[in-house]
Amino acid sequence: MSKSLESRTSVDVVVVGAGFSGLSAAERLVELGLSVVVLEGRDRVGGRVRTGEVAGVPVDFGGTWVSPRHTAIRDLAQRYGCSITPQFADGRNTLWMGGRRRTYKGTIPPVSPLTVVNMARVQMAIEKLVATIDPEAGWRSPNAAELDAISFGQWLGQQRAGAATRALMNMVSRVQWGASPDDLSMLSILRYIRGAGGFDHMLDVENGMQQDRITETTQEIAKRVAAHLGDRVRLSSPVRRIAQDGTGVTVDTDAESITARYAIVTTATMHRKDIAFEPALSERAVSLSKLWRLGGLSKAFVAYETPFWRKEGVSGEGVSDTGAVFATFDVGPDDGPGVLLGFCDAVLFDGFDQETRRKRVIEQMVALYGPQAQNPIDYVDHRWLEEDFAPGGPNPALAPLALTSYATELTEPHGRVEWAGTETAAESSGCMNGAVVTGQQAAERVARRIADDSVRSDPRASARVGQTIGKD
Numbered sequence: 001m002s003k004s005l006e007s008r009t010s011v012d013v014v015v016v017g018a019g020f021s022g023l024s025a026a027e028r029l030v031e032l033g034l035s036v037v038v039l040e041g042r043d044r045v046g047g048r049v050r051t052g053e054v055a056g057v058p059v060d061f062g063g064t065w066v067s068p069r070h071t072a073i074r075d076l077a078q079r080y081g082c083s084i085t086p087q088f089a090d091g092r093n094t095l096w097m098g099g100r101r102r103t104y105k106g107t108i109p110p111v112s113p114l115t116v117v118n119m120a121r122v123q124m125a126i127e128k129l130v131a132t133i134d135p136e137a138g139w140r141s142p143n144a145a146e147l148d149a150i151s152f153g154q155w156l157g158q159q160r161a162g163a164a165t166r167a168l169m170n171m172v173s174r175v176q177w178g179a180s181p182d183d184l185s186m187l188s189i190l191r192y193i194r195g196a197g198g199f200d201h202m203l204d205v206e207n208g209m210q211q212d213r214i215t216e217t218t219q220e221i222a223k224r225v226a227a228h229l230g231d232r233v234r235l236s237s238p239v240r241r242i243a244q245d246g247t248g249v250t251v252d253t254d255a256e257s258i259t260a261r262y263a264i265v266t267t268a269t270m271h272r273k274d275i276a277f278e279p280a281l282s283e284r285a286v287s288l289s290k291l292w293r294l295g296g297l298s299k300a301f302v303a304y305e306t307p308f309w310r311k312e313g314v315s316g317e318g319v320s321d322t323g324a325v326f327a328t329f330d331v332g333p334d335d336g337p338g339v340l341l342g343f344c345d346a347v348l349f350d351g352f353d354q355e356t357r358r359k360r361v362i363e364q365m366v367a368l369y370g371p372q373a374q375n376p377i378d379y380v381d382h383r384w385l386e387e388d389f390a391p392g393g394p395n396p397a398l399a400p401l402a403l404t405s406y407a408t409e410l411t412e413p414h415g416r417v418e419w420a421g422t423e424t425a426a427e428s429s430g431c432m433n434g435a436v437v438t439g440q441q442a443a444e445r446v447a448r449r450i451a452d453d454s455v456r457s458d459p460r461a462s463a464r465v466g467q468t469i470g471k472d
Contacts, residue, residue, distance in 0.1 A: 010259045011035040013446055014251045016239050016275075017266035019047020020432050021421045023225040024076065024439030025264050026232060032447045037258055038229065039251065041238030041389045046222040048268075048393050049432065054380045055303035055337045058217045061382035062393065063432045064331075064341075065210045069197055070433035072440070073221075080224040083215040088330045089205040091310065094318035094368045097167065101367065103314065107203050108168065115164040122161050122169070123199055130194050135426045138191030139404045148404040152189050153182035167321045172203065175327050175343050176430075178295020179397035188398035195429040205317070209431070213331065218432060238389070243278035244416045261453065262446045266420045266439060268294060268390035269410065281414060288406035291399065292423070294392030296346030300325065300361045300381040307338030308372045316340055318368045324348040324357070325364040337377060340365060350383045357381055395430035396423055418442045 013029050015022045018040035029036045044050070050061040065087065066073055077084070092103035102109070108119060134141045139148070150158075152173065156166055166181075173181045177189065196202040202209055214221060226233045234253075241252040242263055249263045265272065272281070273289035281289075307330060309316050316330025316338075325342040332339035342361050349357055358379045365373035384393040411424050420442035425434030 009257065011037050012261050012450060013037075013443075014039060014249065014258055014260040014263045015266065016242075016251070016263060017047065017421070018042075018045040018222070018226060018233055018235070019266060019421070020049070020073070020076075020222060020435035021047075021266035021439035021442075022264070023222055023229065023233075024072075024436045025266060025420055025443040026229055026439075027225060028440045028443035029447065030229065030232070032443070034447060034450065036229075036232055037260075038226075038233045039237045039239050039253060039258075040233065040235050043236045044219075045226040045233065045235070046219040047390075047435075048384070049218040049222060050382070051217040051219040052301070052380055052382060054301040054339060055378035057303065057333060057336055057339055058220075059301050059331060059339065059341070059380075060213070060217050060219070061299055062384070063218050064213055066212050066214065066432065067197070067201070067209045068207060068211060069201075070209075070428060070431060072436040073431075073433045076225070076436055077214055077221050080221055080228070082221050082224070084212045085215040086212055087205050087210050088310075088332075088334075089315050089317060091313040091315040093315050094328075096318070096320040096322070096364070096367050097164070098321070107200065107205075107208075109319065112164070115162055118160075118162040119165045119168065122156065122159050122165055125159055126190070126193065126199055129190050130198065133190050133194040135194050137407075138187060138194070139407045141187070141190075144187055144404055147190065148185050148187035148402075149400055150186050151182050151400055152184045152186050153180065155186045156181060168319070171319050171321065171326050174297070174345060176202065177395050177397045178297035178346065178393060183397060183399060185398045185400045185403055188396070188403050191403070192395065192429055195425065195427045195434070196431070197427075210329070239275055241276040241278065242417060249416050261450055262416045262418065264418045264420055264439075264442045264446060266435075266442070268421065269396070269423050270294060270392075271390040277414065277417070279415070282409065284406055285409040285412075285414070288409045291402045291406060292396050292410075293398075294384075294390065295395060295397035296350070296385050296392055297394055298344040298346055298349050298381060298383045298385070300342040300344050300349075300357065301331070301379070302340045302342065302361060302365055302373070302376045303332070303378040304338040304340075304373070304376055307332050309338070309369050312370075314369065316369075320364055320368065323364045323367075324360045328365070328368060340369070340373075344381070346383070346385050349381075350385055354381070418446055 012034040015038045049063045052061045095109040237253040269292040318328040327343040420438040422435035428434035
């Protein structure tokens, strides 16, 4: 960087949040020749992606997988020298249900012929409804009010879902939304599934959302983008206030005020309520921020000398209907220790000390993978509800009626403030890909608004910016 931004008090755009959305917005704005500052409240970049380590192996505490369809995040990874590792999925998957261990092939465990039929019927009903959802505005879909008025759990009851089917859907619900089916609007889960590319794509490894991981971990991409942006990115700078008038915005942190033409806020929707806006957000926009809460999901990683399950023809992909751990994956390297990832229920996990958490996780690993799982060489976990900024994850857990009542405020600009972030995405909502895409789109919207502002004073400058946006 030729010139430090340390003393600069005025830029073209202030970006709030240094997750993938904020960093992608800033990168795009710089490409368009605009000056930018990125303000991040945490002491790190990445948002809901974070690198941890177990037995010397880097692991993803947050967002992990990329689908072949996730071209935006894959392109970002490639441009910054990060590589792709296929998710290990060879062998049979493991199911613990009703106090019994079984193995199976495929995405959905076949529990019994009756359950297979029941599960297939329920899944077909879901897919039929998903096809009716407006990907750009789910709340305008046919029967949106009716679907938003009931929970996913209530809908399963209406479909006469059997006990085993409900148990499996409960596992899906907790992994995808960090909440029980009884707590989720049916419309909200249909909107998510539509944006994810369908029910099968959402759950599958091969050709699905869990097909690949970033070898260096996903946060490493964010770190490299931030390094490229240099001193434009300011950490430990929580935004307290955004004021605006007809000519620009003033963004205040605890340490400084920055003036800009526009602001892009990329934080989790629930975090908008923690910023004082002048003029204030509408009452519906404030309610959106309060009700658009994230679910509760934690991760635990258990390392072993070797991935012993692979030698037994087991993939390390498992599901359980009891205990703190309800899903597992093999996330270890081919040439190193074996590492099992466990998705953990916050209720049975977060409020306990680490030794208790470790004990509960290992007990379930033993149930799923046998006595060899009793003796790990290392253990680490991360509880997302304990994060200081926008705690929770992985996705919004929307109660009935929230979507149709407030979602129109999700992307509607607040004067000179534009919104971005994975929760605002029409496709890949909740995924890293959605974060990248919405950040880039917000940057281009702001660039066009700046060009429009400049047209009277310098038509040639406006044309140059417009040509650059159109070319890319």
